[in-house]
Amino acid sequence: KQEVTQIPAALSVPEGENLVLNCSFTDSAIYNLQWFRQDPGKGLTSLLLIQSSQREQTSGRLNASLDKSSGRSTLYIAASQPGDSATYLCDDGGYSTLTFGKGTMLLVSP
Amino acid sequence: GAVVSQHPSRVICKSGTSVKIECRSLDFQATTMFWYRQFPKKSLMLMATSNEGSKATYEQGVEKDKFLINHASLTLSTLTVTSAHPEDSSFYICSARGGQRDSTDTQYFGPGTRLTVL
Numbered sequence: 001k002q003e004v005t006q007i008p009a010a011l012s013v014p015e016g017e018n019l020v021l022n023c024s025f026t027d028s029a030i031y032n033l034q035w036f037r038q039d040p041g042k043g044l045t046s047l048l049l050i051q052s053s054q055r056e057q058t059s060g061r062l063n064a065s066l067d068k069s070s071g072r073s074t075l076y077i078a079a080s081q082p083g084d085s086a087t088y089l090c091d092d093g094g095y096s097t098l099t100f101g102k103g104t105m106l107l108v109s110p
Numbered sequence: 111g112a113v114v115s116q117h118p119s120r121v122i123c124k125s126g127t128s129v130k131i132e133c134r135s136l137d138f139q140a141t142t143m144f145w146y147r148q149f150p151k152k153s154l155m156l157m158a159t160s161n162e163g164s165k166a167t168y169e170q171g172v173e174k175d176k177f178l179i180n181h182a183s184l185t186l187s188t189l190t191v192t193s194a195h196p197e198d199s200s201f202y203i204c205s206a207r208g209g210q211r212d213s214t215d216t217q218y219f220g221p222g223t224r225l226t227v228l
Contacts, residue, residue: 032216034216036219043116043203043219043220043221043222044154044203044219044222046218046219049216089154099156100154
């Protein structure tokens with residue numbers, strides 16, 4: 001059974017720092033991996049989608065990479081801002097359903 | 111991207127009542143819909159998978175008589191929490207996917223429904 005681990009569980013940084021969030025999977029059969037953002041009490045917002053044939057995707061200050069051979073994905077946030085404070089979730093892009101990690105709670109202080 | 115809506119966004123009910131949550135795909139045909147539950151400070155937990163016109167497939171530990179799922183059309187799935195109790199209070203999120211069954215197409219998520227049972 002797929003297990004998704006996200007490290008770190010929580011991260012607090014000052015504004016302007018670059019940071020990396022990590023996601024690892026026990027089963028490397030990954031299809032369309034997504035990174036999400038969740039604000040308190042809100043649903044999920046999809047940030048980046050890496051399709052099975054791709055290795056990375058970029059959107060603005062965000063860059064996500066996928067290494068299927070090692071079962072790892074990273075989300076890089078450049079020049080962090082207080083508005084980036086949220087919980088970030090990754091999923092395993094499973095064949096028919098998704099397994100989520102527990103998320104990384106990010107706090108960016110002004 | 112595709113849009114998935116949920117209604118209501120927030121509901122408060124008394125213990126023992128039933129609550130229906132709707133999940134709609136607004137601009138595509140959702141052959142498969144998924145229902146997730148999220149406990150505070152926990153990750154999403156898949157409750158069930160429903161394919162249009164078929165009975166839902168429930169994950170282990172999820173009571174199918176407690177959480178009734180109907181996916182009668184390609185744009186609408188409903189989750190009914192029957193005889194709700196305070197322990198059912200949670201954040202419920204649906205997602206929808208088009209294409210063929212068991213497709214690897216992207217899932218699109220609804221905004222979620224916050225259920226509070228008093």
